[in-house]
Amino acid sequence: MVVKKVIHGVEKSQVRGIGFDATCSLVVLDQNFQPVPVSQDGDPQKNVVMWMDHRAAQQAARITNGGHSVLSRVGGVMSPEMQPPKLLWLKENLKEICWDKAAHFFDLPDFLSWKATGSLTRSLCTLVCKWTFCPPEGWDPSFWASIGLDDLVENNFSKIGSATCSPGSPLGDGLTQEAAAGLGLDPGTAVGASLIDAHAGGLGVIGADVGGFQLPCEDRPITSRMAMICGTSTCHMAVSEQPLFVPGVWGPYLSAMVPGLWLNEGGQSATGKLIDHVVKGHAAYTQLREQGQRSLPFTGENIYSYLNNHLSVMTGCSSAVDLLGSSLHVWPDFHGNRSPLADPALKGMVIGLSLSQTLDDLALLYLATVQALALGTLHILEAMKEAGHDIRTLFLCGGLSKNSLFVQVHANATGLPVVLPDQMEAVLVGAAVLGACASQDYGSIQQAMRKMAKVGKVVQPDHKLKSFYERKYKVFLRLFSHQREYEALMNQR
Numbered sequence: 001m002v003v004k005k006v007i008h009g010v011e012k013s014q015v016r017g018i019g020f021d022a023t024c025s026l027v028v029l030d031q032n033f034q035p036v037p038v039s040q041d042g043d044p045q046k047n048v049v050m051w052m053d054h055r056a057a058q059q060a061a062r063i064t065n066g067g068h069s070v071l072s073r074v075g076g077v078m079s080p081e082m083q084p085p086k087l088l089w090l091k092e093n094l095k096e097i098c099w100d101k102a103a104h105f106f107d108l109p110d111f112l113s114w115k116a117t118g119s120l121t122r123s124l125c126t127l128v129c130k131w132t133f134c135p136p137e138g139w140d141p142s143f144w145a146s147i148g149l150d151d152l153v154e155n156n157f158s159k160i161g162s163a164t165c166s167p168g169s170p171l172g173d174g175l176t177q178e179a180a181a182g183l184g185l186d187p188g189t190a191v192g193a194s195l196i197d198a199h200a201g202g203l204g205v206i207g208a209d210v211g212g213f214q215l216p217c218e219d220r221p222i223t224s225r226m227a228m229i230c231g232t233s234t235c236h237m238a239v240s241e242q243p244l245f246v247p248g249v250w251g252p253y254l255s256a257m258v259p260g261l262w263l264n265e266g267g268q269s270a271t272g273k274l275i276d277h278v279v280k281g282h283a284a285y286t287q288l289r290e291q292g293q294r295s296l297p298f299t300g301e302n303i304y305s306y307l308n309n310h311l312s313v314m315t316g317c318s319s320a321v322d323l324l325g326s327s328l329h330v331w332p333d334f335h336g337n338r339s340p341l342a343d344p345a346l347k348g349m350v351i352g353l354s355l356s357q358t359l360d361d362l363a364l365l366y367l368a369t370v371q372a373l374a375l376g377t378l379h380i381l382e383a384m385k386e387a388g389h390d391i392r393t394l395f396l397c398g399g400l401s402k403n404s405l406f407v408q409v410h411a412n413a414t415g416l417p418v419v420l421p422d423q424m425e426a427v428l429v430g431a432a433v434l435g436a437c438a439s440q441d442y443g444s445i446q447q448a449m450r451k452m453a454k455v456g457k458v459v460q461p462d463h464k465l466k467s468f469y470e471r472k473y474k475v476f477l478r479l480f481s482h483q484r485e486y487e488a489l490m491n492q493r
Contacts, residue, residue, distance in 0.1 A: 004184040016441055017190040018116065018175070018183075019168070019434025021200035021427060022108040023051045024130045026086050031103035038090060042097050048108065049086050052233065052269060054336070056085035057344055059092070063147050070132045070143045075248045077342035081269070083107070083130045088147055105160050107131070109194035116179045116191050119172035122161035123193040128256045129265065130196070131160060135254055138164075166259050167199075168192040168437030168445050192434030198265075199257045200430030201229035202237040205395040205421050206258075207449030213458050215417055216392035222258070224392040226384075228377065228410075229427065230400035232273045236266035236339070236380050238389050246387040248340035249380065259445050264389070266339035266380035271373050272400050274334050274348075278369045279303070283357040291359070308405045310363045321367065321405070322412055322465050325472070328352040328364050330372035331479040340383035341480070349479050370406050374413035375469075375476040381414060395419045397426035411461040413469045422456030429453060 007015060026049040028036040035047035049055075063078040063085055064071065071078060078085060083105070091099045106114065107126035114120060127133035132143060141153045156162045171191045180187040195203065206227040210218050217224040227237040239261040243252035252262035270277075279285060292306045311321045329351045336344035354361070381391055394416050400406045401420055411418045423429050433448040442448035
């Protein structure tokens, strides 16, 4: 329906190619390509394990403890958000109703491209980033045997992918008759091999021409840039010409986003989700919503715009909003730490609460949460820098990039300029890059993203806040070390 609405009034032949992106969720089908349940209730309509589902935390820990060499490509630690632990969980917990019936395990982006073309060829983006596939060698049978999933090796790994290709490569013969009818497009329309949604966002921003914006990454290769795709969670994407191994950061992955370059992928498992959790769970949220409803319908803005304005009023003209967070500190890992600590068991922390529960208190807690997320980005940047990356500029996209406070605080906390795209739905631009390559309108991913990604706005850091954030970062790091100390104390017998 969405595609038909978008192309209404457009000649079908003008749609040259299609690209799919989606979250790295796990889809399970049987030998007839029908859904297989992944939950205890046996409902076949529930055949997808969501990317952020941490049910396989114990399996991930066991895989990490096994110490197989493939772990060097995921920062040394297997995350429960990757597919091997999820697969192991399904075998150990749903053997009869799921595992024994399953014939095809897809990453969701690959499922969509299969649905459109009938091609079982998988994208290197999904297999390399989430399944431990490592080009040019490919699958490592010893890894799957070591974790008790040697049955996946059968028939040349047919259940998880025998054939692979680079993102944007044309799949099969394009759209099938059935898919074309459903989308309202011509059969045979080119379909590019897919990308995980965050990686599509990376393509949609990281290759933009920055000439004339006086940015430190100008006249430097794109290895000096980091793409941040900020939504429910945040992914931090940086590429390098040679493989760089960053402890606690996924990768290096060859050609997983930009062909020929190695990708390191940091991340925070809950960012937009955390902000919503903190704001909507506060006692003053009802008051915020009521006040927002009185004013925001006339401006088209949301409650976060209202909170940003409220913080400005609290500050007045005398100082920066950031300084309001001097005595309130948050450790943001309410859903564990993806990078650079790679510890899904970490919890959130808040230091500096009082008995007051006013709208001002809600605004301050919101600010402190945003600052904590920005300091988490700095934490990832520091780990990447130590491993050899030289990041000079941040390129943001996704829902949180539309929040002016989130963007400015990231610039201030990291000391780096932030580039926002002219097209705020940069993930869709990245998917369009795939379609443009599949149709051969562009000869390469690099060429397509240079032409299709464009700079919209540049946000510079406020260097007067450098000392403030240096001190707040020291507090940030101590929160983590204190949490580990408290855990050790309570584990004493």
